[in-house]
Amino acid sequence: MATTHTYDVTVEWTGNLGTGTESYRSYGNDHEVLADGKAGIAASSDPAFRGDPARWNPEELLVASVAQCHMLWYLHLCAEAGVTVTDYEDHAHGVMTMDEIGRGGQITEVTLRPEVTVTDASMTEQAHALHGDVAALCFIARSVNFPITHAPVIRVQES
Template identity: 35%
Template sequence: MAFKHLFKAKLNWISSPKKYSKTHTIAIEGKEILDVSAAKVFKGDPALHNPEDLLLSAVVSCHMMSYLYVCSQNGIEVVSYQDNAEADLEVSHTGSGRFTAIRLYPKVVIRQIDKMEEALNLHVKANELCFIANSCNFPIFHFPSCEVI
């Protein structure tokens, strides 16, 4: 049996008399309002979040949470988790574009030396469980590393 969940976001944009501003807000009930703009390369406000940053952030965050879940299911104690993720966006001469790949570089620190190989391999399972990764139509590559303390 599948469970369905509904997520809502309210976008608010107001026109400027001089030009169409790309800055807007997104409100999600019970959370701080996000100030959003286009990416700097698309003449947006570089100080604000942009949809491209938010998509990459969703993928990297979801992967980490899925990974921590599968590690807990397999008795692996994760001490720390870091990632320096990258995303490739291609834009055609017509102005349309799409993400073509995301690369995750998770650096995990665990406590058990005998679980190191399993900890590395669990990134595959985490990707299979990740809601956001399952919703993307481009490849997500993983280049994990693992240390033991």
């Protein structure tokens, strides 16, 4: 029997400026992403769609989810393979392509650009190769319909 896991979140709209959705410009897109026992995430829409640039938007959160899942599986694979990672930072990049009328769109690609530091030069080749093994395991990567590419940089920790 397959094992299932569930994830419950609450999205609470906080953008009522007093007249609700009386018109397209009469409300804000601010909202909170909440889950029991966790700090809320202040969110809005992308600034291109009347959002607050100081808040996270759904597209950024999707790209972050892809990058987080990749990192977590990558670190797991490195630990299993004897590759000691001492630092990991990813500057992930996502692209959303709008349809012809500019109302709909979709994420069409994500590029992960992890900068990984390992403890020994003998680990660099395997550290690089393990990025290719993550896609088959990462729950998020397996759930999306756009390509995810990797452009890792592997460094050796200075002595």
